[in-house]
Amino acid sequence: MTKNYKLHYHPNLNLEKETTIELKSVEEVRICPHCGIATSPTFIDGYLIGDNNSYIPPTTYIIFHCPSCNKLYIAKYYIPHDYYITNDMMPYDFSPIFPSCTYPGKHILPEFTENIKQLSPMFVETYRQACYAEENEDTIGLAGLGYRKAIEFLIKDYLIKVDPDNKDKIIKMQLGKCIDKLDEDIQDIAKAATWLGNDEVHYFKKHSDYGIDDMKDFIQCLVTDIERYYVKLKAREFVNANDNATK
Numbered sequence: 001m002t003k004n005y006k007l008h009y010h011p012n013l014n015l016e017k018e019t020t021i022e023l024k025s026v027e028e029v030r031i032c033p034h035c036g037i038a039t040s041p042t043f044i045d046g047y048l049i050g051d052n053n054s055y056i057p058p059t060t061y062i063i064f065h066c067p068s069c070n071k072l073y074i075a076k077y078y079i080p081h082d083y084y085i086t087n088d089m090m091p092y093d094f095s096p097i098f099p100s101c102t103y104p105g106k107h108i109l110p111e112f113t114e115n116i117k118q119l120s121p122m123f124v125e126t127y128r129q130a131c132y133a134e135e136n137e138d139t140i141g142l143a144g145l146g147y148r149k150a151i152e153f154l155i156k157d158y159l160i161k162v163d164p165d166n167k168d169k170i171i172k173m174q175l176g177k178c179i180d181k182l183d184e185d186i187q188d189i190a191k192a193a194t195w196l197g198n199d200e201v202h203y204f205k206k207h208s209d210y211g212i213d214d215m216k217d218f219i220q221c222l223v224t225d226i227e228r229y230y231v232k233l234k235a236r237e238f239v240n241a242n243d244n245a246t247k
């Protein structure tokens with residue numbers, strides 16, 4: 001949903017000069033970084049900063065109130081560099097304008113079950129690091145690489161659990177070949193997650209209609225499937241052990 005916002009603007013960061021700027025059709029940042037709930041937040045105040053003399057590009061900070069948790073958060077918006085502010089003058093155009101991040105940082109990490117933590121501690125740790133990279137403006141470009149690496153740990157650790165005799169072979173095997181060894185009904189979801197992960201690593205993006213959020217959806221689904229197989233495997237081990245004990 002887009003909104004119009006009236007913002008304070010001090011030309012070239014001169015606090016003695018203040019004017020008001022109206023930004024039109026700005027994408028509302030609805031997800032609160034405190035509680036993670038999407039609401040229709042209340043606009044509290046907003047500032048546009050920019051300084052031609054110091055080459056600070058025009059950037060907007062808007063303070064919102066979240067009606068769900070009653071806390072304030074700040075959304076930061078970039079304005080493309082073409083729209084530099086001219087000295088002491090009002091900016092001539094402010095569209096398009098893009099939300100870039102929210103403060104405080106989100107730090108909403110998915111919880112993995114004890115089974116997944118036990119099966120692949122490196123998957124859980126790498127996924128956590130990728131989440132942090134994604135939440136931090138300075139490292140967001142590295143998040144995709146992290147998620148791709150996490151997928152590899154999950155799939156290989158699962159295969160090693162299923163087939164421990166071939167551990168050394170699985171460790172060195174290409175990920176594509178590992179996916180072929182997975183149970184047939186989870187191969188597609190593993191492929192989809194991996195292909196999008198590869199897009200994040202390589203120079204050329206083959207699947208430009210998909211992004212990190214899609215990859216994370218596929219990873220979550222893969223985790224659920226692998227968790228299911230892992231529990232079945234544990235049950236089989238338990239039954240076999242007790243069968244042998246009762247013979």
Ligand SMILES: [Zn+2]
Pocket residue numbers: 032033034035036037066067068069070071
């Ligand atoms: Zn909230």
